[in-house]
Amino acid sequence: MKHLALCLALVAVAPAMAQPSPETPPAAPPDWSALAVADVEAVYAETRANHPGMHDPANPGFPALLERARAEALALARKATTAGGFDASLDRFTAVLNDGHAGAYATLPQELAPTIRWPGFVAAWRGDAMYVYKAAEGGPLAGSRIESCDGTPIADWVKTKVFGWRTGAEIAGAWWSMARIALVDDGNPFVRLPNSCRFVTYGKAEDRALSWSPVPDYYQEWRNGSINGDLLPIGLEERAPGIQWIALPDFQPDEAGNAAYQRLYADLAAKADAIRGARAVVLDLRYNQGGSSLWSLRVAESLWGNEAVEARADRRSAKTTVWWRPTAGNLEEVRGFARLMTEQGDAETAAWVAKLVTAFEAAAAKGETWYVEADEPAATGADTPDPAPLLTAPVYVIVPGQCASACLDAIDVFKLFPNTRLIGAPSSADSTYMEVRNPPLPSGMARAIIPMKMYVDRPRGNGEFYTPDIAMTDFDWSTQSFLKRIEADLGARF
Structure with a gap:
């Protein structure tokens, strides 16, 4: 393939501040x-x-x-x-x-981070409206539509309270994954919280005063459930007769995740015949927020075949070029890519990155504005038929609203094949500025997000997102709910 998205830098957490000893007077509050x-x-x-x-x-x-x-x-x-x-x-x-x-x-240490508060329920955005996902005892009924707060339409609250401080107001998936924050107190002193909201239940409207309190222990589980459903470990499992389920929740895995991917690749090779003869294959991207596209690329090659993936990907990106900014800060980060690939046992990619480092160093030494990544020769000619894919069974890709970066790269590859259908939410989107690094900022409690390269003439443009072939607007995003919906689609189509 011509171009790889190597690694979206992991979110680094600043070390916790030292705790004062009993003899040490309390530190002054930070300025x-x-x-x-x-x-x-x-x-x-x-x-x-x-x-x-x-x-x-x-x-x-x-x-x-x-x-x-x-x-x-x-x-x-x-x-x-x-x-x-x-x-x-x-x-x-x-x-x-x-x-x-x-x-x-x-990256505030826990002892300094604001206390997160809620109004006693978790909200969820579906389609063009907000609903109560789950509520504590005495709260509004789950499934109630939240029409307005303090007399202002809920969509306007979302635009002000959420997208005044976060990216993606024009992206459907961002509303799916982040609109709920309109009814969360995250400590932002520059916004006000609503005093009451109007809930519509079975056509009947009711105004309810909101009472704000620290989130309970189960809040995170409810929040995750409203966006992604249940979390499956990286791996392959036959979850119904003839339905092979591949969970891909993380493209920036830690050591344990890396080991899980190695087991997954071994399973895909060992069970290749069963997978290609399956009723359906499910590629589950719930919880995925990007990282390195190498993980999904290898999954695709295991399923459809190396040659089939490479030929279609090369054809799709035939006009695409990659322009790197060869600055000193970016150069140091690129040098780390080869070490990372070596540690993850990917000698082939490590060798490719080593060549990139040499060219990058030369461009930086000359003070050039760009290093334009050289094209690799296409595996097939323009008029050569694409190799036949090894997998022709129906493929369902579960897409969550926060799917961006390398998660979108995965869909780009999976959708090269006509047997692929998307199920779930609209995806998120990204720009053509990619490959970020996260240098620390002076406070020691924050990091920058700096992209190092840009795609020129990428087929998927700035801000473009994927719309599901099968929209899962239900509140139940459990594995069983998806399995039921996929079984129904298979029964209707085959």
Whole structure:
């Protein structure tokens, strides 16, 4: 294949601050404003020096957008007096850039992080409306539609409370995965919380006052359930007669996840005949938020065959080129890719990255604006028929609303084959700025998000997302619910 998305840098968590000994007087509260101002200025400088958008001929407005992000974030940073204000200042910087592959995020230690509060229920966005997913005792009925809060339509609350501080207001999947935050108190002092909301249940409207309290222990489980359903471990399992289920929840795995992928690849090879003779194959992307596209590429090659995948991928991206920003900061990160691939036992990719490093170093030494990645020769000629795929059984790809970056790359490859159908939610989207690194910011409690390369003439453009062939608008996103829906589709189509 011509181009690989190697690795979306893992979100690094800052080490916890040292706890004072009994003899040590308590530390003074952090100067949140000073910390926020310094971090905003740092991420601005880091972005200006390294982001491909600063020199992108197709995006001449990026420098002005970056200036606006700095100005709006600094205006908030100067008023920050709490950890929530510090966090919100960086969020605004990211929201203005409106790209999940640019900006900054806080890594506040637990003892300083704001207390998250809820109104006694978890909301879920489906289609063009918000509903109660689950509620504590005495709360609104699950399934009730949330029409408005304090007299303002709920969609307007989402635009202000959520997408004033996060990216993706124009992306359907982002509403699916993040609209619920409109009814969560995350400590942002620059937004107000609603006092009451109107709930519509079986056509009857009722106004209810909201009471805010710290989230309970089960909140995270409910929140995850409202977006993704249950979490399956990386691996292959026959979950119904003739239905082979491949769970791919993580493309930035830790050591245990890496080992799980190695077992998965071995299982795919050992059970190749059973898989290719299956009634259906399910590729489950629930919980996936991107990472490295290498994991899904190898799964696709195991299913459809190396030659079939490579020929179609090369044809799809025949006009695509990759332009890297060969700056000192980006160069150091690229050097780490070869080490990472070696540690993960991928000698072939490590060798490819080593060649990239050499070319990158040469471009950086010359002070060049771009290193344009050289094309690899296509495996087949333009008029050569694509090799026949080894897998012709129906394939269902479960897509969650937060699916972006390498998760979208996976769908790009899976959808090269006509036997693939998408089931679930609309996906998220990304820009053509990719391959991020996360340098720490001066506070030690935040990191920047810096893309190092951009795709030119990528078939999937900026902000494009996938719409499911089978929309799962149910609140039940359990494995059993998906299995039932897939069985019904198989029965209707075959």
